Amino acid sequence: xxxxxxxxxxxxxxxxxxxxxxxxxxxxxxxxxxxxxxxxxxxxxxxxxxxxxxxxxxxxxxxxxxxxxxxxxxxxxxxxxxxxxxxxxxxxxxxxxxxxxxxxxxxxxxxxxxxxxxxxxxxxxxxxxxxxxxxxxxxxxxxxxxxxxxxxxxxxxxxxxxxxxxxxxxxxxxx
Amino acid sequence: xxxxxxxxxxxxxxxxxxxxxxxxxxxxxxxxxxxxxxxxxxxxxxxxxxxxxxxxxxxxxxxxxxxxxxxxxxxxxxxxxxxxxxxxxxxxxxxxxxxxxxxxxxxxxxxxxxxxxxxxxxxxxxxxxxxxxxxxxxxxxxxxxxxxxxxxxxxxxxxxxxxxxxxxxxxxxxxxxxxxxxxxxxxxxxxxxxxxxxxxxxxxxxxxxxxxxxxxxxxxxxxxxxxxxxxxxxxxxxxxxxxxxxxxxxxxxxxxxxxxxxxxxxxxxxxxxxxxxxxxxxxxxxxxxxxxxxxxxxxxxxxxxxxxxxxxxxxxxxxxxxxxxxxxxxxxxxxxxxxxxxxxxxxxxxxxxxxxxxxxxxxxxxxxxxxxxxxxxxxxxxxxxxxxxxxxxxxxxxx
Numbered sequence: 181x182x183x184x185x186x187x188x189x190x191x192x193x194x195x196x197x198x199x200x201x202x203x204x205x206x207x208x209x210x211x212x213x214x215x216x217x218x219x220x221x222x223x224x225x226x227x228x229x230x231x232x233x234x235x236x237x238x239x240x241x242x243x244x245x246x247x248x249x250x251x252x253x254x255x256x257x258x259x260x261x262x263x264x265x266x267x268x269x270x271x272x273x274x275x276x277x278x279x280x281x282x283x284x285x286x287x288x289x290x291x292x293x294x295x296x297x298x299x300x301x302x303x304x305x306x307x308x309x310x311x312x313x314x315x316x317x318x319x320x321x322x323x324x325x326x327x328x329x330x331x332x333x334x335x336x337x338x339x340x341x342x343x344x345x346x347x348x349x350x351x352x353x354x355x
Numbered sequence: 356x357x358x359x360x361x362x363x364x365x366x367x368x369x370x371x372x373x374x375x376x377x378x379x380x381x382x383x384x385x386x387x388x389x390x391x392x393x394x395x396x397x398x399x400x401x402x403x404x405x406x407x408x409x410x411x412x413x414x415x416x417x418x419x420x421x422x423x424x425x426x427x428x429x430x431x432x433x434x435x436x437x438x439x440x441x442x443x444x445x446x447x448x449x450x451x452x453x454x455x456x457x458x459x460x461x462x463x464x465x466x467x468x469x470x471x472x473x474x475x476x477x478x479x480x481x482x483x484x485x486x487x488x489x490x491x492x493x494x495x496x497x498x499x500x501x502x503x504x505x506x507x508x509x510x511x512x513x514x515x516x517x518x519x520x521x522x523x524x525x526x527x528x529x530x531x532x533x534x535x536x537x538x539x540x541x542x543x544x545x546x547x548x549x550x551x552x553x554x555x556x557x558x559x560x561x562x563x564x565x566x567x568x569x570x571x572x573x574x575x576x577x578x579x580x581x582x583x584x585x586x587x588x589x590x591x592x593x594x595x596x597x598x599x600x601x602x603x604x605x606x607x608x609x610x611x612x613x614x615x616x617x618x619x620x621x622x623x624x625x626x627x628x629x630x631x632x633x634x635x636x637x638x639x640x641x642x643x644x645x646x647x648x649x650x651x652x653x654x655x656x657x658x659x660x661x662x663x664x665x666x667x668x669x670x671x672x673x674x675x676x677x678x679x680x681x682x683x684x685x686x687x688x689x690x691x692x693x694x695x696x697x698x699x700x701x702x703x704x705x706x707x708x709x710x711x712x713x714x715x716x717x718x719x720x721x722x723x724x725x726x727x728x729x730x731x732x733x734x735x736x737x738x739x740x741x742x743x744x745x746x747x748x749x750x751x752x753x754x
Contacts, residue, residue: 184575191507215524216524218526218546219542241440241444282443334475334544335667335669
């Protein structure tokens, strides 16, 4: 049956029914969102893992990673041996006002020095404060979650297969 | 004293500083024409599209869309980036269909390389492209009624968007710019239990879609403002290259997913899951209604993809790439059916790690080009209804 205003009433009925249900709105500052481990919030750095290979800075499409380093000489430990040189990281900074959160730096890092953390509360009043130096990037590291377990149909993670192969080579039992 | 022939009025910020419009009333005419600037900063243009309307009373006698306020020179930027970096930029021109935008780039490069993509990746890509379509359409199903004065549907549409965005974020880490496609597959495999959570999200959205339908589709005020308003004819669609849901709402039986299948769409068409939604009227209401039809079909496709992914053998999600990826010399054109229409990338490579040229054909540019033809002869009150029903993203127009 059709009468004028039927569509309007139908719409109002939906609103009425929804009114009796619990609200879906998340009250953000009071209730923090639950973010998945893959969520791209902020980039964290383990300084010890960085070898200053510059891959991240070169691959970054926005050129927002700043790296300064110098070479240290380690004197020879044995008589007549050669001095070794080693890269030392002086500055590692990411400018999050330029960063496009594309994850390329994390992906290319061959030594797992960069990780994603779902933390997002680092808004600043001054844009210069968005350049996080290595100390601040290190702090984010404590908030990095463990990676999510993979689906049954997925191939095991590269790290696990490499570790298993290494164990097999050494004749140790594999899990 | 000479009487002014034309009055120039601006609505919205930035309306100042324009010259005389070439169309004037002329000394012999009794009425004056008024040039009305809509935008560039105007809520109805959701972004920085500017329309110069010439009005004769309430009637629009001419319309000129002024585009380019958001031009970023993306094609030039593509030329100095490798194929992974291009994905970062490519997913941003139409920020509501990021996944589909990425897809065109990787399909083009894969075709140049002659690369075979693993089955898991193909099905997961199809699934995500359709989820992306649902997200995009839900956005317009919420924002279009707002432009016509109905605020409530937005909240319902955004509740559904949030449900789907949660699963998208869990998988890709991003909420809008997924950055999940890679040449040869996808970035990472599924997290454990994701297929079930995705299935639940789809069921939840499907169960609540009738609410959106009840809220707005039967509404007499909404119908009065959209039915028989802004009818887009087949001739105009052919002349301007209009594509996507807008063209199908005028009965144009064309969809790349069926007519030039990519990913797993040929199988989905054969199984009857992928059906083409068509409407004949071609007015604002048909265009809006088609979004709902397409959402239903997309949810069906997502469920079919979920079933298939569950039954697929264990396997990789991507192809291992060389350290430096170079597309061989040559050119190709990869086009996909994006949520808003045909999105194409013409890729020319000279064997470098960056493309020599990458032309972007975006859907919104052509879809908005037809506006002057549709708007001419309408009244100002219908302008927003027609403009909103063309479903465009300004970033996609200006590139």
